[in-house]
Amino acid sequence: MQIALFITAIVVCVLATNPEDYTKANSIYEFTAKDIQGNDVSLEKYKGHPLIIVNVASNCGLTEKNYxxxxxxxxxxxxxxxxILAFPCNQFLQQEPGTNEEIADFAKKHNVKFDMFAKIDVNGDNADPLYKYLKLKQPGTNPNDTSIEWNFAKFIIDKNGQVVERHVPKKDPVDLIPSLEKYL
Incomplete structure (x- = not known):
């Protein structure tokens, strides 16, 4: 009996942290991500805040300007x-090869004050469920290929946790300001 309750508790915790089926999620608040130190962070923490979610890399030609x-x-x-929620990713020419600790040091040297998360995959079978959800809600310019194109793809999330815009990596962050101001 105790084992059954324990297993049930584990299943409930897992389902509470990330929807088993990301296609059924109602908002980003149903997801949990690991921060750069490895701590679980419920995205419900950001309820009521507009967000930029961006995949980042330390060794990309777009790095300096984007950071x-x-x-x-x-x-x-x-x-x-x-x-701003930054998710390091090493899927594009291995331009984010470091450990989470090395990435955190890089961010500190660049005076990053926004939230950094642990390195994830944004494409493929091992893509983080949050990114699968983001791409489902905003497929990009080619709805038949929802892949993240490169480092620094940007998603804007409104105060209700809804994915409202997706921007290509080459779009400068400052060019998002008119869009962001609609959601502040």
Missing amino acids: QQLNEIYDKYENKGLR
Whole structure:
């Protein structure tokens, strides 16, 4: 009996942290992600905040400009509720090869104040369920291929946890400001 209750408790915890079927999720608040230190973070923490969710890399040609502009946007709009969630990914020419600790050190050197998460996959069978959900809700320019194109693809999430926009990696973060201001 105790074993059955224990197993039931584990199943409930797993289902509570990430929907078993991401296609049935109602918002990003149903997901949990590991932060850069390896702690579980319920995305419900961000309820009521507009978000930018972005896949990042330390060794990409887009890195310097994106980190600098994401910092600028965060500094400008944090007091209005904006949160930025950065997910390192090594799927694009292995441009994020470091450990989570090395990535955290890189972010610190770039004065990152927004939230950094553990390295994940954003494409393929091992893609993080959150990214599967993001791509389902905003498939991109080719609805038949919802793949993340490269480092620094950006999703805008409204205060209700709904994925409202997707932007290509080459779009500069500062060019998101007119869109962001609609959701602040």
